[in-house]
Amino acid sequence: MSQEAAYIFSPEQLQYKFHNEHPFNQHRLSITNDLLMKLGALSPETILPARKATIDELLLIHDEDYVQAVIGAAEGQSRSSYRTTFGIGTEDTPVFPHMHDAAAWLVGGTLAAVDYVFDNGYKHALNLGGGLHHGFRGKASGFCIYNDSSIAIEYIRKKYDARVLYVDTDAHHGDGVQWAFYNDPDVCTLSFHESGRFLFPGTGHVNERGHGDGYGYSFNIPFEAFTEDESWLVAYKAAMREVTEYFKPDIILTQNGADAHYYDPLTHLCGTINIFHEIPKLAHELAHEFCDGKWIAVGGGGYDIWRVVPRAWSLIWLEMSEQKEALKQSIPKVWLDNWQEEAPVQLPPEWYDPKGLYPMIPRKKEIEKKNERTLLKALKPIYDHQKKVKS
């Protein structure tokens, strides 16, 4: 196992729990940790702790009155402004005990990842508890309270003065992070998501390219509903490489929402586990090619916590720590036995999905064509730039 990679987790991160029926469920962290341990790819001694982000760190991005409102709500206070102004206490983001502490631990995990990479000699770090990309400066949105990635990026900018490429493969647009750095030419955001015409949060159009000095440093690839593996991967591979070559980051931060899978109950994409084999592979490769290996990965969405998330997230760690030979065996029987009773669905016995997971998509050709055009439109400024350089 490579000593270059840090796996970050603390049990406090499991406290980020709205209620039993809520789709955002950090139980997936325990299930994923267990899969990696049963595989022999992770041991309790090698897990590095997260930490709790300080108020000052939260204020790198968030407004003070918003943080005060989260603390107030966690202590049981209730004001009508919490819901309307701050988005707390809605059906998406209900109040729960210790919500401030739990959210601050998720942020602290991503900040710890930054420090392991910049100060402690690790090349890569993984905090699966992070990736809460919908959090706004002054408002909770889409299950997200504090935006760990935005805070970590601002922390990197202030403390290490490095240029950051943020790549978001969650099925939902990475709006919170995009808007936080929309004017900043030293932070480039690249988001792959289901088109806002079909899915929350409705933004992430190709034409959202940044503003002011930040113009040209925001990229969006919105996919048609029912997009499948092949079309998704063509766009991912092309855009990842082109944007990385163009921006030349010092570090890559990837958000790894695992909800672009056909099984995901909240989205309408038709990916299979194939794309989750490819996502970390290319991120890893590009980090070594352009950033001296510096790569931080966080989690994100992912609402089929049994059939999709544990495999998708384990694949990130196996890639990052160079333990992919583990994939030669099937999913360990001890893991299946451990969880099958609790799971309401049949757990997957293999690392790849069986063929014919879903029936034919009638509009397949049309969808592929539309996605192809979207990709060209999104990358047009880069292609124009290349033409200019050549001539």
Added chain:
Amino acid sequence: MSVNVRDIMKKDIIVAQRNMPVSEALDLMKTHKIRHLPIVNKQNEILGIVSDRDLRDAAPSIFDEKHKEFINLPVSKVMIENVITALPLDFVEESANTMTENQISCLPVEEDGVLAGIITETDLLHTLVRLTGAAMPTSRLEIEVPNESGQLSEVSNIIKDHQINIQSVLVYQSFSDNTKKILVFRVQCMDMRPLLKSLKEANYKIIWPTELEMKP
């Protein structure tokens, strides 16, 4: 959409006086990336308007001797007089209508006889985007209802019961069936499943999100 013109008009307006030469007016529009230039007097009363396109169309070829003569003319000689204007309290849809009817893409706004602002097609498009809530984190919900009174209210009540905030609503006649209306909501909510369940229980026909029949 009863948004007033004054809510969306631009108030920092680039203007010219009547004696400005055409060449300067063209440069001014180029510098500020604008296509229309109102011509005003000292009291800021509107005398006329020029557009970069009109000027370019009117200009003789650059190889023609008359070209130099033309670009040195004062704008008052080439401007359009009797300018069609909007008033600050006009509804946005009224001014949109004025623009399409007169085939113009810009309206100066006058208040008490003087120039107070300007609106262009671009401003109208921005307003449309804002009114449909497309710039806020929202999900799209599309429902087909019978063309009868009270439908919007009933659906809104179900949304309210879920404590979900509605960002915008669009109501229109179904294109395919004139006994039906289509309601399009943008709601501030990422997980619509509990709401969809309630709507289905109340027998509403949900057009989006569709459940792929093949979803397990």
